[in-house]
Amino acid sequence: xxxxxxxxxxxxxxxxxxxxxxxxxxxxxxxxxxxxxxxxxxxxxxxxxxxxxxxxxxxxxxxxxxxxxxxxxxxxxxxxxxxxxxxxxxxxxxxxxxxxxxxxxxxxxxxxxxxxxxxxxxxxxxxxxxx
Amino acid sequence: xxxxxxxxxxxxxxxxxxxxxxxxxxxxxxxxxxxxxxxxxxxxxxxxxxxxxxxxxxxxxxxxxxxxxxxxxxxxxxxxxxxxxxxxxxxxxxxxxxxxxxxxxxxxxxxxxxxxxxxxxxxxxxxxxxxxxxxxxxxxxxxx
Numbered sequence: 001x002x003x004x005x006x007x008x009x010x011x012x013x014x015x016x017x018x019x020x021x022x023x024x025x026x027x028x029x030x031x032x033x034x035x036x037x038x039x040x041x042x043x044x045x046x047x048x049x050x051x052x053x054x055x056x057x058x059x060x061x062x063x064x065x066x067x068x069x070x071x072x073x074x075x076x077x078x079x080x081x082x083x084x085x086x087x088x089x090x091x092x093x094x095x096x097x098x099x100x101x102x103x104x105x106x107x108x109x110x111x112x113x114x115x116x117x118x119x120x121x122x123x124x125x126x127x128x129x130x131x
Numbered sequence: 132x133x134x135x136x137x138x139x140x141x142x143x144x145x146x147x148x149x150x151x152x153x154x155x156x157x158x159x160x161x162x163x164x165x166x167x168x169x170x171x172x173x174x175x176x177x178x179x180x181x182x183x184x185x186x187x188x189x190x191x192x193x194x195x196x197x198x199x200x201x202x203x204x205x206x207x208x209x210x211x212x213x214x215x216x217x218x219x220x221x222x223x224x225x226x227x228x229x230x231x232x233x234x235x236x237x238x239x240x241x242x243x244x245x246x247x248x249x250x251x252x253x254x255x256x257x258x259x260x261x262x263x264x265x266x267x268x269x270x271x272x273x274x275x
Contacts, residue, residue, distance in 0.1 A: 026165075033165035034196040035152055037203070048211055049199040053192045057167040067171050068182045071191035075217045081208065130182075 003064045006129060009106065011094050018058040019089040022046045026054075027084050046086065048078040051121050055090035055112045069129045072105060076123040080114065088112045088120065095124070104129040136206050138239070138246050138271055147205045147234035147250065150197045154189050156226040162193045188223035194254055194263055197232045202267055205234075206248070209272045218252070218265030229257040234267070246271045 004013075024041070030050045031037050040047050082088065089112070096107035105128055112121040156176075163174050168190055171178040179187040195218065202210040224230050234252040241247070247270050254263040 029165045033158070033162040034193060034200070035158065037196075037200050045211060047196070047199065047203075048214065049192065049196045053166045053168075053196075056192065060168070065170065067178065068184075069170065070172060070184075070188070070223075071220050073217075073219045074191065074195065075215075077215045078211055078213065081212045 003062055005064055006066055006104075009063055009094055009097065011097055014093040015059045015062050015091055015108075017089050017091040018062070019087055020054050020058055021087045022050065022054070022082060022084060024084050041084070044084050046082040046084055048076070048082075048121065051078075051082055051088060051112055052076055052110075052123060055088070055092075055110050055121065055123075056125065058090050059092045059108065059110060065127065066129050069127055072126040072128040074123065074125050076121060078121055080118055080120045082114060082120050087115055099131070102131050104131060136209060136271065141236060141239055141248055141271075143236050143238050145236045147201055147236070147252075149231055149233040150201045150204075151229065151231045152197050154193075154224055154226055154228045154230060156187060159187060159189050159193070159226060162190050166190065166192065168192070184223055186225060188225055189228075191220050191263075194220075194224050194230060194232075197230060198234075198252055198254060198263065198265075198267075201232050201234060201252075202250075202269070206269045206271075209269050213270035213272060215268040215270075216252075216265065217267070218263050220263055221261045222256070224254070224256065224262050228262075230254050230262060231256075232263075237266075 092108050092110040107126050110123045114120050163169050232254040234250050237249045250267045
């Protein structure tokens with residue numbers, strides 16, 4: 001499915017659910033990028049910010065964010081431990097889109113569920129998009 | 132990893148174990164590869180130079196990972212399955228910046244018999260400028 005344009009994004013738009021596997025190699029690569037926290041590999045638990053990062057990336061692939069867009073604020077709630085190797089499905093929707101000066105502020109809600117459909121993470125991101 | 136933390140070990144005013152990281156463009160590129168976030172503001176120096184930011188910046192989620200590292204060190208599993216984070220990105224973190232993430236325990240409150248720890252958090256660069264500010268709440272897991 002081709003990404004929808006930023007202009008087409010409206011309040012209430014629901015992102016198509018996307019699944020991704022939090023495999024051991026993926027988490028090892030994530031931990032290398034964030035510089036440490038190797039204890040996650042020995043404990044077999046996914047770092048919660050990794051779940052969040054992949055959920056954000058998965059959602060952002062379904063719409064085209066104009067270059068130069070940046071993160072303005074972020075909320076996350078981590079609800080359950082996620083073992084490495086789990087498959088997580090994430091979804092979200094646009095809850096606000098307003099213009100402030102030369103920026104659009106877009107607020108999206110994010111949820112991630114484990115294989116048993118239990119919510120493991122929820123959050124809200126505000127993205128500032130240059131006009 | 133600290134598995135769980137006892138309520139008796141937690142006191143308002145206590146500092147959390149700070150995390151200090153030096154940011155390089157190579158690390159930003161590595162994070163882009165790992166996360167799949169290839170926004171050119173992070174990785175394309177010529178593009179970023181033409182924007183009001185004047186150069187590449189680190190992913191906000193990378194700096195948040197440092198904040199989560201600090202919270203994991205402080206609270207272990209209680210953070211991983213009972214943590215809540217709310218932050219604002221105040222200024223960009225740039226290549227060659229040294230980012231110090233710190234925090235303190237503000238209060239402990241009980242809701243229906245469950246203790247919740249309220250913390251204030253911030254990340255600053257080497258000039259003392261606030262990069263991220265916010266708060267966290269940790270629901271303490273019972274220790275059997």
